[in-house]
Amino acid sequence: MSSRFILHIPSLRPDGMALFPFILVRRPNPDKILLNHERIHLRQQAELGIILFYLWYVVEYLIRRIQFRDHYSAYRNISFEREAFANEQNLTYLTTRSLWRFFRYVSKET
Numbered sequence: 001m002s003s004r005f006i007l008h009i010p011s012l013r014p015d016g017m018a019l020f021p022f023i024l025v026r027r028p029n030p031d032k033i034l035l036n037h038e039r040i041h042l043r044q045q046a047e048l049g050i051i052l053f054y055l056w057y058v059v060e061y062l063i064r065r066i067q068f069r070d071h072y073s074a075y076r077n078i079s080f081e082r083e084a085f086a087n088e089q090n091l092t093y094l095t096t097r098s099l100w101r102f103f104r105y106v107s108k109e110t
Contacts, residue, residue, distance in 0.1 A: 006030070020045040037088035044080050044102055053080070079105040 005022050012026040016034045018041035025034070045053045057080060064074035075081060082105035087093040 006035070018042045018045060020050050032091060033088050036091055036093070037084045039094060040084040040087060040097075041080060043094060043097065044083070047100060056080075079103070 017024045018038040023038040064077045083102045
């Protein structure tokens, strides 16, 4: 991914965020693992479309928030996040990732 698609936004609360086709980062020189995590989200967004991705993300977050009763556990158990966290250190993951792979993480809990 070209660096022109990585936008440095110092006021961003999380370290990174994927908003197709951009990766927004808080720090000027993000590490490869953070970028890989966000690229996994870009792939998920490309598969579902941006609107459906974020709609699913919010609905699943609300369900997980009720289920786990705290923000961090709810966030970590969103299927998109489980896939990204599970594979962020594998820098070649996206070269072998099958389509709709996040579905494998829908019913699992971390």
